[in-house]
Amino acid sequence: MSRPQVTIALLVILMGLVTTLPMVSAQLKPDIDANIPAYQPVAPISGHLLIVGSETMKPLSEAWIADMRAYYPLLTGSVQSGGSEEGLALLFEGKAPVAAMSRKMRSQEIVDFKREFGYEPTEVPVGIDALAVYVHKDNKLPGLTLAELDALFSDERRRGLSYNLHRWTEFLLEGDYQEASIKLYSPNRLSGTTTFFREHVCNDAPFKKRVEIKAGPASVVMAVAQDRYGIGFGGIGYRTSDVRPVPIASVAGGRYIEPTFQSAMEGSYPLRRPLYLYINRAPKSTLSPAVAEFVKLALSYQGQQVVLAKGYYPLPTSDISRLRATWAPPIRAAAEDGPPKLRD
Structure with missing residues (x-):
């Protein structure tokens, strides 16, 4: 091939790359559907609104609280973010009306809640997260299966891998990784992220004793960013330029799937999970206007913009329409803004 022909070929390739970049960007950060209704403020609201629970959802909860205060200066x-488990405990104790959770309540937890209050908690999905498995940005690991993840974090290997995993050489990594031990990081046990990972990856088996426990997902990502040989997990919203999310395959020989908007929405990413608000809402009773409007805001165009801005993925428009319908009727002002009390 002559030099002019080579130059033309390179230009064609470069033009192709340029034209595909906006598509990649759009996939990672999609536009919010303009058909999602915008939030419309109601009559003045006062009092105090407490949101408890998930550290993963802390950026969302804080942003929504800030928007609420802008609409309602009084x-x-x-936001109290000690983890999904702590938020659920405070909801059970009647000390908070809303628990933000990065996992779905278990059937037994719903049964226990109904035993305490006489009715089930109200579940409201407000966004979608891809629980990412992070390695250092220099780590070239091409991907992991769920069975390999299980063998990394749990000695019991309930997904059936016949051998344990301790060193990076077992993944055929080159350079200084050949002799390096794998350092494992996890959020604390009160984190819904940890609960979700143990249930969906390790089949609820306990972690290895050598797993280093951090305060939360943000701390895990920070630790991995500073440790070339580390691996940990957290919500996709915690991704930074110093770490890399590893593509995951459900089974050996399966296709490695990256945690993107498209894979999360279509369900092909194995560790996709909705983010929830759980609300103590007694049937036929008056709900605090602040709580009702907080939910409406989260399910609005502005609320889903917050989801996207914080690195998570918005709900499908059809889901938002269905959820908003249950909150459409105006909520009469409550006599008291405090959470419902436990039954005697």
Whole structure:
């Protein structure tokens, strides 16, 4: 091939790359559907709104609280993010009206809640997260299966892998990785992220004793960013330029799937999970206007913009329409803004 022909060929390739870049960007950060209704403020609201629970959802909860205060200057609000398990405990104790959770409540937890209050909690999905498995940005690991992840974090290997995994050389990595031990990081046990990972990856088996426990997903990502030989997990919203999410395959020989908007929405990414608000909402009773409007805001165009801005993925428009319909009727002002009390 002559030099002019080579130059033309290179130009064609470069033009192709340029034209595909916007498509990749759009896939990673999609536009919010303009058909999602915008939030419309109601009559003035006062009092204090407390949101408890998931650290993964802390950026969302704080942003929604800030928006609520902008709409309602007489309203105050705070976010207490000790983990999904702590948020659920406070919801059970009647100390908070809303628990933000990065996992779905278990059937037994719903039974226990109904035993305490006489009715089930109200479940509201508000966004979608891809629980990512992070390695250092220099780590060239091409992907992991769920069975390999299980063998990394649990000695019991309930997914059936016949051998344990301790060193990076077992993944055929080159350079200094050949002699390096794998350092494991996890959020604390109160984190819904940890609960989800143990249930969906390790089949609820306990972690290895050498797993280093961090305060939450943000701390895990920070640790991996500073440790070339580390691996940990957390929501996709915690991704930074110093770490890399590893593509995951459901089974050996399966296709490695990256945690993207498309894979999360279509369900092909194995560790996709909705993000929830759980609300203590007694049937035929008056709900705090602050709680009702908080939910409406989260399910609005502005609320889903927050989901996207914080690195997570918005709900499908059809799901939002269905959820909003249950919150459409105006909520009469409550006599008290406090959470419902436990039954005697």
